[in-house]
Structures are given as C-alpha cells and as structure tokens.
Amino acid sequence: MNIMKIAAKIADKFSKPGVAYAHCDIPCGIYDPHAAQVAAHTVVRMAQLIGKTGDDAHAVARYAKVKEEHAELCKHEIRIIWGDYFKPEMLEKHKELHGLVWNIMKAASKARQEASAQAAEELLEQVNRFAEIFWETKGVKTYKTKAPYPTEKEIVLPRL
Amino acid sequence: MLKRYLVKGHSMEPAFRNGDKLLVSSLLFKLKKDDVIVFKNGNRDYLKRIKAVFGKSGFLVTGDNKGHTGSWKIARKQIKGKLLMKY
Numbered sequence: 044m045n046i047m048k049i050a051a052k053i054a055d056k057f058s059k060p061g062v063a064y065a066h067c068d069i070p071c072g073i074y075d076p077h078a079a080q081v082a083a084h085t086v087v088r089m090a091q092l093i094g095k096t097g098d099d100a101h102a103v104a105r106y107a108k109v110k111e112e113h114a115e116l117c118k119h120e121i122r123i124i125w126g127d128y129f130k131p132e133m134l135e136k137h138k139e140l141h142g143l144v145w146n147i148m149k150a151a152s153k154a155r156q157e158a159s160a161q162a163a164e165e166l167l168e169q170v171n172r173f174a175e176i177f178w179e180t181k182g183v184k185t186y187k188t189k190a191p192y193p194t195e196k197e198i199v200l201p202r203l
Numbered sequence: 204m205l206k207r208y209l210v211k212g213h214s215m216e217p218a219f220r221n222g223d224k225l226l227v228s229s230l231l232f233k234l235k236k237d238d239v240i241v242f243k244n245g246n247r248d249y250l251k252r253i254k255a256v257f258g259k260s261g262f263l264v265t266g267d268n269k270g271h272t273g274s275w276k277i278a279r280k281q282i283k284g285k286l287l288m289k290y
Contacts, residue, residue: 048290051207051226060207060224063241063250065215065266130246 066127074128076174079120080198083167085113086154087194090163107158114151117166121147121173133180143173167196174199204229206284208241208248214266215239215250219289225250227284234262234279239286242277250286251275 089110096102125144134140150166153159171187178185183201190198210223219225219239227241234240238253242264251264260279 045288045290047205047226048288051205051224051290054207055224060209061248062211063208063225063227063248065210065212065219065221065250 074124074177076120076124076170076177079117079124079170080167080174082113082117082120083163083170084190084192084194084196084198086110086117086151087160087163087167087196088192089113090154090158090160091194093158094160103158110158110163111155114155114166117170118148118151121170124173124177128177129180137176137180140176143169143176147173164196167194171197171199205287206241207290208250210250212250214268215252216268218267219250224290226287226290228287229284232285234282234285240264241283241286242281243283244275244277244281248283249275 089106092106093103093110096106121144125140129140147166147169150162150169154162154166156162175185178199178201181201183203185199185201187197187199190196192198206227206229208225208227210219210221210225213221225241234253234256236253236256239250240253240262241248241250243249251266253262254265254274255263257263257276262277262279262282263274264277265274
C-alpha cells in the first residue's frame with residue numbers, strides 16, 4: 044500500500060478528516076419544512092381513510108400506496124433540511140434536534156409499516172416541532188393552528 | 204501541504220462515494236479540465252470536478268452524477284486543493 048495512504052490512515056486515528064460535501068443540490072439557501080408538514084398530514088389522512096374504508100381492498104391499496112410515498116417524502120424533506128440547512132451553532136442552541144430527526148425517521152417508518160392513525164399523528168407532531176425549531180433559527184415566530192385539511196390536525200406556520 | 208477529507212453526499216458518484224476518504228494537496232498546483240478539487244463556499248468545503256477553465260482564475264465545476272448535481276462558477280481563491288488519491 045502506498046506510504047501516503049498508510050500515513051493518512053494512521054493520521055485518522057488521531058484526528059478526524061475534514062468534510063468535503065458532494066451534495067446533490069446547489070446550496071440555494073431555499074429551505075422550508077412546509078413540504079414535510081404537508082407530507083405528514085397526508086400520511087395522517089391516508090391512515091384515517093384506511094380506518095374508515097373497511098373491506099374495499101382496492102381503496103385500501105390506493106391509500107396505503109399514497110401513505111407510503113408521503114412518509115418517504117417526509118423523511119426526505121426532513122433529511123435535506125437537517126443535513127444542508129442546520130449549522131453547528133444552531134445545534135448548540137437546539138440540542139434536541141438530532142434526537143428529534145432520529146425520532147421523525149423512526150415515526151415515519153412506523154407510519155409506513157402500520158395503518159395506525161396514532162403512528163401517523165406521532166409523526167405529524169414531531170414534524171411540527173421540527174418546523175418550530177426551523178423557523179426559530181430564522182428568527183421567525185410561529186403559531187399553531189388547525190390545518191385547512193381534512194385531517195383536522197394542527198400545523199405550525201410561520202408569522203412572515 | 205496535504206489534507207484529509209471525508210466525502211459526504213452522492214453528487215460525485217460513481218468515482219467518489221459517500222464515506223470515501225481523500226488526500227488533497229494544497230501545495231501550488233496547476234488546474235485543468237477534469238481535475239477533482241475541494242473548494243470553499245460559505246462555511247463548507249465541497250468536492251467537484253472542473254468542467255471548464257475561464258482565464259486564470261475562473262472555473263466551472265460540477266459533479267459526476269448527472270442526475271444529482273448542478274454547476275457552479277467559482278474563483279481560484281476558493282479552491283483549497285486538488286485531489287491526490289483516495290485512501
């Protein structure tokens with residue numbers, strides 16, 4: 044093995060290498076948790092519809108498909124903001140963030156696995172908390188209101 | 204001067220994958236089309252490939268993964284080093 048590679052591997056044991064980002068997107072600075080919130084509401088709505096549908100296998104299949112897609116979309120949107128937007132100084136102030144994102148990933152997976160309204164609502168609650176933190180880092184106040192969707196659940200919105 | 208980097212992201216696949224480790228030289232170096240570089244943008248360092256050189260100090264850089272990247276125009280002073288090898 045090349046001596047430089049060996050030296051680099053030894054150096055790694057004493058200090059971490061720097062990070063070179065090879066992001067899929069340009070850092071355009073345009074971030075908003077709203078897409079994740081809408082996706083979470085969709086997951087809730089699909090769980091509600093599955094609960095009401097009974098034995099109509101065709102309808103259940105359609106709702107389950109949309110639930111799957113939006114739970115994954117929710118995870119994707121949260122990961123992008125978490126990975127690309129949040130900076131170390133924000134994490135210092137919001138120490139719950141890593142745990143919250145981890146919980147969102149788990150809650151979204153659970154909402155996919157189950158047709159349970161409770162699992163979907165847990166996802167929504169945590170995504171709303173994520174939105175509160177996001178807007179706080181931008182110095183924007185937020186408020187909770189009943190969303191104008193058939194879910195009849197809360198949504199956190201910025202006072203812009 | 205050599206610096207070690209850990210790749211995060213997928214825009215340089217298949218040549219460089221998330222989690223790959225790189226040795227980058229910041230010594231005086233010539234830059235040309237298709238060189239892989241690390242450059243600074245804001246508070247972060249990025250890994251991209253030079254697609255075009257404009258005069259002595261302008262570079263168009265992009266990722267290898269066509270479906271997952273955009274192009275940026277950067278200045279020579281933003282460039283922190285040129286890739287030497289993966290390790």
